[in-house]
Amino acid sequence: MPATHETRQWTDPRWWRDAVVYQIYPRSFADGNGDGIGDLAGIASRVPYLKSLDIDAVWLSPFYPSALADGGYDVDDYRAVDPRIGTIEQFDTVVAALHDAGVRVFIDIVPNHSSNRHAWFQAALAAEPGSPERDRYIFRRGHGENHATPPSDWPGAFGGSAWEPVGDGWFYFHIFAPEQPDFNWDNPQVREDFLTTLRFWSDHGVDGFRVDVAMALAKDLSEPLPSAAELAAIPIGPTHPLYDRDEVDEIYAGWRGVFNEYDPPRVAVAELWAEPSPRKARYATEASLGQAFFFDLMHAGFSARRVHRAITDVLGWTAESGSAPTWVLANHDNVRQATRFGLPDVDSDDPWAGPDRDRRWLLTGGVDPVEDVALGRARAQAMAMLMLALPGSAYLYQGEELGLREVADIPAQARQDPIFFRSPGFNVGRDGCRVPLPWTSDGPSFGFGTGAAHLPQPAWFADYAVAREDADPDSTLACYRRALALRRQLRDMPGVGDEVTWLDRDDPQVLCFSRGPWVCLTNFAGAPAALLDGEILATSGELTDGLVPPATTVWLKR
Numbered sequence: 001m002p003a004t005h006e007t008r009q010w011t012d013p014r015w016w017r018d019a020v021v022y023q024i025y026p027r028s029f030a031d032g033n034g035d036g037i038g039d040l041a042g043i044a045s046r047v048p049y050l051k052s053l054d055i056d057a058v059w060l061s062p063f064y065p066s067a068l069a070d071g072g073y074d075v076d077d078y079r080a081v082d083p084r085i086g087t088i089e090q091f092d093t094v095v096a097a098l099h100d101a102g103v104r105v106f107i108d109i110v111p112n113h114s115s116n117r118h119a120w121f122q123a124a125l126a127a128e129p130g131s132p133e134r135d136r137y138i139f140r141r142g143h144g145e146n147h148a149t150p151p152s153d154w155p156g157a158f159g160g161s162a163w164e165p166v167g168d169g170w171f172y173f174h175i176f177a178p179e180q181p182d183f184n185w186d187n188p189q190v191r192e193d194f195l196t197t198l199r200f201w202s203d204h205g206v207d208g209f210r211v212d213v214a215m216a217l218a219k220d221l222s223e224p225l226p227s228a229a230e231l232a233a234i235p236i237g238p239t240h241p242l243y244d245r246d247e248v249d250e251i252y253a254g255w256r257g258v259f260n261e262y263d264p265p266r267v268a269v270a271e272l273w274a275e276p277s278p279r280k281a282r283y284a285t286e287a288s289l290g291q292a293f294f295f296d297l298m299h300a301g302f303s304a305r306r307v308h309r310a311i312t313d314v315l316g317w318t319a320e321s322g323s324a325p326t327w328v329l330a331n332h333d334n335v336r337q338a339t340r341f342g343l344p345d346v347d348s349d350d351p352w353a354g355p356d357r358d359r360r361w362l363l364t365g366g367v368d369p370v371e372d373v374a375l376g377r378a379r380a381q382a383m384a385m386l387m388l389a390l391p392g393s394a395y396l397y398q399g400e401e402l403g404l405r406e407v408a409d410i411p412a413q414a415r416q417d418p419i420f421f422r423s424p425g426f427n428v429g430r431d432g433c434r435v436p437l438p439w440t441s442d443g444p445s446f447g448f449g450t451g452a453a454h455l456p457q458p459a460w461f462a463d464y465a466v467a468r469e470d471a472d473p474d475s476t477l478a479c480y481r482r483a484l485a486l487r488r489q490l491r492d493m494p495g496v497g498d499e500v501t502w503l504d505r506d507d508p509q510v511l512c513f514s515r516g517p518w519v520c521l522t523n524f525a526g527a528p529a530a531l532l533d534g535e536i537l538a539t540s541g542e543l544t545d546g547l548v549p550p551a552t553t554v555w556l557k558r
Contacts, residue, residue, distance in 0.1 A: 013264035016208065016291060017324040018491055019056035019393045020484060021106060021269075025332050026063045026085055027072065028436040029398055031449025038436060038448070040086030044094050046439075049466065051101040053401065054484040058098060059106035059210050059269075061332060063091070067117055069179035070158075070418055071332070071434065073108075073212060074115035078197045088204070095205040104207040106269070111194055112213040113180040121181050129170050136190055137181050138173040138221060139166075152225040159422030175216060175242070177418045185217045185251060198258045202266050214270035214283060214292075218247035237279060244272075244279055252288045259290075269293060269326060269395075278313075284323035291326045293395070297387060298329050302341050302379045302551070304509045304524035308502075311390065311513075315500060318392070324498075325392035329383055330400045335362070336433050337383065338476075339406035342376020344369050362428045366408025377403050378551040381479050381540040382522055385553035386511070388487050389520035391498035396480075399437050402464045403476030406432040407457070414456050431455055438465040482538050486555065490518050490537075503532070510548075519556040523548045534558040 024043060032041025040063070050058060062072035063085045072082075081088050095105050114121055120136050127133035129141070140151040140163070147169030154162040156174060163171040164178040172181045183190045198209065220241045226234070236243045252268075259266040269291035270283040284292040294317075296310035318325045330337050335358040343361055361369060380403060387394055410431050412420075417429030436454065438461040439447030446461050462468070469475035490496055495516035503512040509525035512532065523529040528547035534556035536543075541552040548554055 011264075014286075015056070015104075015264070016267045016393060018391065019104075020054075020388070020487070021057045021059050021393060021395045022050065022053060022055045023059045023061065023331060023395060023397045025061045025071075025398060025434055027454060028434050028448075030437070030439070031445070031451075031453070034450035035084070036445070036449060036452055036454045037084050039084070040081070040090040040094050042449070044090070044097055047094075047097045047101050047103075050098070050103055053481060054488050055103060055396070057104035057106055057207065059208075059395070060108065062108045062110060064110075066115060067179065068416065069115065069177050071416070071430075073110050074113075074117075074177065074179045075110050076115045076117045077119075078109070078114075078194075079200045092204060099205065105205065106208040106210050107201055107206050108212060109194075109197065109201075109209045109268075110212040111183065111185075112216045113174060113176065113182045116179045116181055124172075125166060129168065132189075136184055136187050138184050138219070139170050140173065140221070142169050142171050152231075153228045154225075154231060155228060156422070158418050159426075173221070175213070177422070179418075182219075183217075185219070191251065191254065195254065195258050198255060198266070199261070202258070202262055206266070208266055208290075209268040211268050211270050211289060213273075214252075214289070215244040215248065215272050216242055217251055218245040220245065236277065244277070249282065249288065252283065256286075256288060267291060278317040278320075281317040281321035281323050284318065284326065285321050286323075291324065291393065293326055293328055295328060297327055298334065298337075302345065302383065302524060304511050304522075307383075307386070307522075307524070308511055311500070315391075325390065326395065327387045327390055327392060328395040328397075329380075329387055330397040330433070331395070332397065332434055333430055334358075334433060336397075336404055336406045337400060338373075338376045338380040338403050339366075339371055339408075340376070341379035341383070342371040342373055342405070359427055362406070362408050362432065363425070364408075366406070371405070373405065375551065376405065377476065378541055381476060382551050382553040384480065385483050385538070385540045385555065386520060386522045388483050389513075389515070389518065389553075389555060391500065391515065397433075399464075401477055401480040402437070402466065402469055404437075404461075404464050407435045407455075408432055409458070410435075410456060416455065435461075438462065440467045441465045479540055483540075483555075486538050490555075493517065505529075514558070517557050519558055520553065521548060521556070522553040523550055526550050532556060532558070 027038045029038045030042030030046050032039050063081055065076040065080055065082045066072045066074050081091055098105055123133040124137050141147055143149040150161050150163035150171055156162040158177050165171050174180050234240050238246050267290035270289050272280050272292055280292045283289050294314045296314055300306035300310040314325045415431050417431050419427050420429035435457055436448040441462040444451055445453040469477035496518050501514045505512050510523050510529045512521040528549050531548055537555040537557055539554045
């Protein structure tokens with residue numbers, strides 16, 4: 001007799017291999033004290049809602065003390081809670097409540113860089129060049145007269161230079177904002193301190209970790225440094241100075257040793273944002289972190305050809321390494337999928353064609369090109385059901401279960417993302433997918449809190465409120481709940497395994513695959529498609545005369 005979800009969730013040490021994980025961006029989920037910022041009290045109040053989604057775990061984005069130079073990814077103290085978000089006692093309460101509800105907990109860990117307010121970095125600034133304090137970070141002496149020229153012409157990911165002067169002829173390195181100095185992972189103190197952090201949160205009941213910028217920890221910045229143009233020409237991998245070097249494997253082998261001190265072992269998921277890359281799978285082995293994000297499906301757009309290739313590639317890479325695929329369509333760094341799928345199609349082999357198109361759309365305030373809201377909703381629901389039918393784990397982002405769209409027209413004075421401020425006229429940043437959730441159709445912040453939210457919510461959020469969708473059997477929320485509940489049953493059904501078999505269709509715009517008796521059919525074409533024989537289990541949209549409409553997914557049992 002197969003294990004039920006309830007028994008497997010708490011006794012199977014490999015529970016995460018096919019889990020559904022729901023990402024919570026704490027500052028924008030629910031505000032428990034009315035100050036406009038989401039907090040742990042707000043999360044605790046919404047545990048019944050999270051349980052109702054039939055998810056296996058939540059992932060909490062950073063809740064650490066932070067100046068919010070990058071939405072909390074500039075961490076002042078890795079073993080504390082931001083007082084604006086709560087206390088360590090409230091964190092323990094949230095973990096206990098989620099565990100009681102049958103939901104495990106992942107938290108974000110940010111090992112590539114700290115904030116510039118971190119005690120170690122403040123000590124580094126106060127210390128002499130070459131000191132042990134500075135060796136925890138990456139300092140280099142400037143070039144030219146008075147050493148005033150940065151060590152290289154490398155740009156930062158958020159604009160400007162990747163090198164920040166400290167006033168004594170020396171510069172520190174930061175991949176992202178100047179407020180985020182990179183650690184030196186060749187330093188034993190850095191490595192040991194993060195092992196202490198992993199144990200600290202594991203002792204507080206955390207089941208897993210999402211590792212920010214996981215591929216960037218090991219670096220080779222030996223002289224002479226390549227120019228920016230030369231750096232851009234180096235493929236990401238073993239020879240790249242910054243990304244995906246082989247030495248990172250040793251770091252995560254050390255983390256695995258800590259994970260295995262616990263029963264069941266802790267697990268982590270690596271954020272790897274360069275693709276396509278078969279090297280990703282090695283992060284996802286059980287000798288390393290356990291999971292790795294594969295963003296290939298998110299970047300495939302609504303294209304049968306590209307979706308088929310993304311699925312085939314990822315399943316092939318993970319099969320070779322014995323790891324499990326990890327699928328995602330949305331997160332806190334990308335334009336919401338209901339909007340992406342409502343913009344004009346881009347069927348290109350360039351994986352960044354979609355993000356570039358999204359950036360142009362955002363720069364017009366969502367005016368040009370025109371977003372097709374109904375089409376975006378239908379496609380988003382169809383892609384969600386396709387993703388949930390695949391073997392492996394699936395990560396959802398708060399609000400996608402409501403069909404929330406991107407908020408494009410946030411006033412400049414209300415924006416918070418450093419990308420906006422450091423890339424004027426080029427990239428408005430990620431605030432539009434981080435706007436606080438609407439829980440009710442009225443109130444000063446649509447039920448998010450008792451006052452105004454920290455990012456402005458548009459009036460149309462009322463139509464996407466949880467309370468409104470909760471009462472509508474045709475809502476996106478209802479679609480997600482049906483699919484998630486059914487997925488939990490189907491993955492335990494006899495004959496359903498991790499093997500995907502593609503079923504031939506006359507129309508290449510109709511993708512169909514089976515996992516034993518479970519069949520998933522998605523119509524990417526512009527016309528209705530014939531339905532396969534079998535018992536209809538769920539659909540993302542209403543069938544018409546026995547045909548599958550465009551932008552619709554159907555699950556069947558055969």
